[in-house]
Amino acid sequence: MKPENKLKIIVLFIDLMIIVSFILLWEQLVNYKVLDPLFTPSPSTLLKSSGFIYSQRFINALIDSLYPCVLGITLGLLAGLGVGIFIGAIPPLREAIFVYLNIVQMSPKIIFLPIFTLLFKTGMLSKTLFIALHMFLVICITVISALSGVKQIYVNVAKVMGASRLQIFREVVFPYISPILFGGFRVGVAASFVASLAYELLLGGGIGGLVSLYAMKLMPEYVYLATISFGIFCAIINGTLILMERKISSWR
Amino acid sequence: MFLRKVRSLPILPIYFLAIVICIWEMLPRIGLVNPLIIPPFTEVIRVFFNVLITDEIMGLKFTPHLLTTLSEFAYACALMLPLGFSIGFCVGQLKYFGMIFEPIIYLLYAIPNLVLYPIFLLILGIGELSKIVFGIFVGIFPCTIYIISGFRQVDKSYIRVARLFGAKGYQLIRYVIIPAAMPGILLGIRLGICYAFIGVILAETLGSLRGLGYLINTATYLFNQRALFVVISIILIISTCLHYSLRTLEKMMLRWQMT
Numbered sequence: 001m002k003p004e005n006k007l008k009i010i011v012l013f014i015d016l017m018i019i020v021s022f023i024l025l026w027e028q029l030v031n032y033k034v035l036d037p038l039f040t041p042s043p044s045t046l047l048k049s050s051g052f053i054y055s056q057r058f059i060n061a062l063i064d065s066l067y068p069c070v071l072g073i074t075l076g077l078l079a080g081l082g083v084g085i086f087i088g089a090i091p092p093l094r095e096a097i098f099v100y101l102n103i104v105q106m107s108p109k110i111i112f113l114p115i116f117t118l119l120f121k122t123g124m125l126s127k128t129l130f131i132a133l134h135m136f137l138v139i140c141i142t143v144i145s146a147l148s149g150v151k152q153i154y155v156n157v158a159k160v161m162g163a164s165r166l167q168i169f170r171e172v173v174f175p176y177i178s179p180i181l182f183g184g185f186r187v188g189v190a191a192s193f194v195a196s197l198a199y200e201l202l203l204g205g206g207i208g209g210l211v212s213l214y215a216m217k218l219m220p221e222y223v224y225l226a227t228i229s230f231g232i233f234c235a236i237i238n239g240t241l242i243l244m245e246r247k248i249s250s251w252r
Numbered sequence: 253m254f255l256r257k258v259r260s261l262p263i264l265p266i267y268f269l270a271i272v273i274c275i276w277e278m279l280p281r282i283g284l285v286n287p288l289i290i291p292p293f294t295e296v297i298r299v300f301f302n303v304l305i306t307d308e309i310m311g312l313k314f315t316p317h318l319l320t321t322l323s324e325f326a327y328a329c330a331l332m333l334p335l336g337f338s339i340g341f342c343v344g345q346l347k348y349f350g351m352i353f354e355p356i357i358y359l360l361y362a363i364p365n366l367v368l369y370p371i372f373l374l375i376l377g378i379g380e381l382s383k384i385v386f387g388i389f390v391g392i393f394p395c396t397i398y399i400i401s402g403f404r405q406v407d408k409s410y411i412r413v414a415r416l417f418g419a420k421g422y423q424l425i426r427y428v429i430i431p432a433a434m435p436g437i438l439l440g441i442r443l444g445i446c447y448a449f450i451g452v453i454l455a456e457t458l459g460s461l462r463g464l465g466y467l468i469n470t471a472t473y474l475f476n477q478r479a480l481f482v483v484i485s486i487i488l489i490i491s492t493c494l495h496y497s498l499r500t501l502e503k504m505m506l507r508w509q510m511t
Contacts (some may be wrong), residue, residue, distance in 0.1 A: 096268035
């Protein structure tokens with residue numbers, strides 16, 4: 001075995017040991033009542049109640065959370081692409097608007113939730129649009145930044161070769177911005193999950209609503225199971241997108 | 253020619269803002285948008301100055317709420333920055349430490365931070381502590397990750413040259429490694445601080461007894477749209493000031509790199 005591979009295996013083993021030690025420490029802290037079992041159930045209690053994540057209730061809540069997420073992500077992606085390309089193609093417009101897009105992006109967007117619920121009422125529509133806002137901002141900013149980063153020399157070469165505007169976009173600009181765009185898409189998906197959860201924690205429905213309900217009923221094991229499993233689910237999606245991003249941008 | 257002239261004007265964002273404000277003022281006035289839902293801009297401004305003068309919003313004192321948010325944010329930053337820097341330095345500079353802890357940091361970063369907020373609430377309660385800890389939790393990952401990449405990007409030849417000149421341990425870190433990693437460190441600090449503010453406001457909105465997030469909830473429940481827009485404006489002003497002041501500071505501190 002190569003020394004690098006041996007080192008990788010040792011590191012993986014140490015990482016696993018750290019995670020196992022954390023779980024054991026958590027178990028002991030709850031057993032010795034350092035952590036209140038009323039609010040922090042032990043890992044063994046979570047394991048005993050783990051059937052909950054296969055229950056119809058949890059699966060329905062997960063679907064309730066994911067459906068508007070998929071709709072919102074699609075809507076935000078399309079709107080972000082369209083608006084981003086439009087703004088990015090007109091430099092004065094870019095200069096006028098980009099700064100405000102950045103301001104909104106760097107601020108806590110949950111402050112706009114009450115306006116959404118008043119304009120579109122509580123429910124599927126406002127939730128989808130609130131998620132779409134998160135995706136839209138990320139994609140729009142990414143597209144504008146990526147378009148301004150396209151090297152003029154590539155465009156000029158394509159022009160000299162007689163390419164039309166559509167061909168320049170399809171053959172030069174789009175391949176150049178696609179890896180950056182995919183990175184933006186990944187960040188947008190993560191932001192959309194956060195938006196969905198924030199909406200649900202405040203207004204009910206989906207996984208967030210389920211978590212709020214069990215927190216009010218003081219059933220912490222279900223709160224932990226729902227949050228941890230949703231977290232792992234999001235981490236898997238994020239990880240998959242990171243791997244895809246690496247593959248897509250490997251040519252660079 | 254015209255476009256070039258327009259492009260050279262630095263006031264385009266101000267024009268855009270003026271147009272948005274005009275539309276915002278007109279739409280509720282001509283009845284295209286319900287003024288009960290989106291009040292006209294001038295009404296919001298009137299309430300904004302009223303809050304500044306009387307220090308009262310929806311029958312509540314405004315300053316204590318503002319101070320609560322700012323103090324939670326300040327505590328979060330004060331704890332997050334040294335922690336983020338230390339972790340970033342160790343992971344970025346110490347080979348084996350980095351190999352062991354970097355995957356764990358990225359694993360935790362991949363989990364949407366808000367998912368864990370209900371657990372923070374259960375363990376730490378609805379008081380200020382849960383907001384501070386959540387602010388740290390939201391801010392520390394971007395902060396650490398950019399600091400790590402800052403330390404990783406330090407040119408090894410700088411370290412070799414400094415060693416040739418006899419620099420050791422502390423001198424090497426103080427005069428070579430930290431200045432060379434400064435772009436990453438400052439970017440990490442800026443993002444960490446901005447995200448910590450987002451985290452604190454997010455946590456307050458989801459459940460609190462004081463703070464600007466609490467005022468947003470109160471305005472929503474009381475259907476006081478003017479107050480709601482005033483609080484939103486104040487949060488936007490704070491986050492914008494924070495973002496741009498840190499960016500300016502970053503540019504000032506990195507000016508030596510441009511020369």
